[in-house]
Amino acid sequence: MARRRAGVADLRGSRFLNNAVANDPDELRAALTREARALGFDCVGIAAPDSIADAAKHFRTFLETGAHGDMDWLAANAERRIDPRALWPDVRSVILLGVNYGPDRDPLAILQQQSKGAISVYAQGDDYHDSIKKHLKTLGRWLVAAAPCEIKVFVDTAPVMEKPLAQAAGLGWQGKHTNLVSREYGSWLFLGVIFTTLELPRDGAASDHCGSCRACLEICPTAAFPAAYQLDARRCISYLTIENKGPVPHEFRKAIGNRIYGCDDCLAVCPWNKFAQAGHEAKLASRAELRAPDLAELSRLDDAAFRALFAKSPVKRIGRDRFIRNVLIAIGNSGDRALARDAERLLADASPLVRGAAVWALAQLIEPEPFAALALRAFAVERAESVVAEWTAAERTGRA
Structure with missing residues (x-):
């Protein structure tokens, strides 16, 4: 103005x-x-x-x-x-x-x-x-x-x-x-x-x-x-x-x-x-x-980088975790298999909201066999019920 x-x-x-x-x-x-x-x-x-x-x-x-x-x-x-x-x-x-x-x-x-x-x-x-x-x-x-x-x-x-x-x-x-x-x-x-x-x-x-x-x-x-x-x-x-x-x-x-x-x-x-x-x-x-x-670049934002990028922006109000959740949904819809590595990296994110979205994104981008191998490892360590539910739903329905 x-x-x-x-x-x-x-x-x-x-x-x-x-x-x-x-x-x-x-x-x-x-x-x-x-x-x-x-x-x-x-x-x-x-x-x-x-x-x-x-x-x-x-x-x-x-x-x-x-x-x-x-x-x-x-x-x-x-x-x-x-x-x-x-x-x-x-x-x-x-x-x-x-x-x-x-x-x-x-x-x-x-x-x-x-x-x-x-x-x-x-x-x-x-x-x-x-x-x-x-x-x-x-x-x-x-x-x-x-x-x-x-x-x-x-x-x-x-x-x-x-x-x-x-x-x-x-x-x-x-x-x-x-x-x-x-x-x-x-x-x-x-x-x-x-x-x-x-x-x-x-x-x-x-x-x-x-x-x-x-x-x-x-x-x-x-x-x-x-x-x-x-x-x-x-x-x-x-x-x-x-x-x-x-x-x-x-x-x-x-x-x-x-x-x-x-x-x-x-x-x-x-x-x-x-x-x-x-x-x-x-x-x-x-x-x-x-x-x-770029979705790949956005997926790599930690909290400090998120706040810096969206300083003065209304986007900052939803917080880094919800934003990365959205980015992962977009990655899953991209059809770009090169982005699968970014989604896989976020399986270890501190936020259950992010990890759950990463599960869904991977299910859209990689073949069933490597996905099943990731799921097997995840079931051994994942404690968040919401994330376990994402793995279960993806395995049950295929590319859900």
């Missing part, structure tokens, strides 16, 4: 508002939009805090069916999440801000390079939580100085339903893949939220423009959408590679391919993306080393 100093002098400089403007809600809104765009936000909208009652009903159904998987934090904060006033009773307006992070290349092309790892577009650069929150705070300070009020700022991690609020604020609509879609920026918007005690003019809610298109539903490798506008997170590759702390369920391993952190398929095929390209490279650019990293 655009960078500039945000000290007191900035807030009281040439863009500081006179009292007449600050006391006119429409003028204040226009000034807020100008300030937000100067800070690098691509779109701004304002919603009422009571504008997402329908979304609340859908969210409750999502939880009741267990589609949130192990994300217990969603259920724990459900009531605060479905109504901004439950989170902060004093909120009078909700300001939604979007940053276009549309990629400058086809994010699905890497899926054909099976010895490389596919990292979701949003995670190829610095953590957007940090960069966007910094600018939200700057904008919030400007607003407090311009028209005395109280504010709270949020980026994704708080119990706030950003996407329904963004639709209510006119930034876009929740598409059939349940992500926000914008007519200007496609499916590539990071969202930030400011709660304020100010009464600001509201924007009209965005209408749905998905029409009869089902591209996002049909491309999903794991059939994570039981119906349009419904997601079963337990089947979603983003959930399986990021939120899931244990072994990846066998039924999804082949479908994951070489996706080692997240999945862009349903976003990337959205027809509205044709409008999303301009301006990305100047804001949240990806790092070259994370666009198409």
Whole structure:
């Protein structure tokens, strides 16, 4: 995002508002939009805090069916999440801000390079939580100085339903893949939220423009959408590679391919993306080393090397062991027998999660006889039940 100093002098400089403007809600809104765009936000909208009652009903159904998987934090904060006033009773307006992070290349092309790892577009650069929150705070300070009020700022991690609020604020609509879609920026918007005690003019809610298109539903490798506008997170590759702390369920391993952190398929095929390209490279650019990293090199990361490679990246939050688990699933799907030696080396890893994934990867890459010899040695020394189960399953079903 655009960078500039945000000290007191900035807030009281040439863009500081006179009292007449600050006391006119429409003028204040226009000034807020100008300030937000100067800070690098691509779109701004304002919603009422009571504008997402329908979304609340859908969210409750999502939880009741267990589609949130192990994300217990969603259920724990459900009531605060479905109504901004439950989170902060004093909120009078909700300001939604979007940053276009549309990629400058086809994010699905890497899926054909099976010895490389596919990292979701949003995670190829610095953590957007940090960069966007910094600018939200700057904008919030400007607003407090311009028209005395109280504010709270949020980026994704708080119990706030950003996407329904963004639709209510006119930034876009929740598409059939349940992500926000914008007519200007496609499916590539990071969202930030400011709660304020100010009464600001509201924007009209965005209408749905998905029409009869089902591209996002049909491309999903794991059939994570039981119906349009419904997601079963337990089947979603983003959930399986990021939120899931244990072994990846066998039924999804082949479908994951070489996706080692997240999945862009349903976003990337959205027809509205044709409008999303301009301006990305100047804001949240990806790092070259994370666009198409070698699986072999990634498999050799110890904890220190993992932390160094993914410094400032959201990938770091899942930890080295879960990440190497993902890399091993990709190695097993690569069809590259040269990678078998990397998987075999990780049979001795300290983490049972890693060792179990290494068993599966080897079962996909080497012949039954050498695999059986490895299994025989493993059964004599392996004590982790989860890893023994992987060896047993692989021997029982062959290349499971």
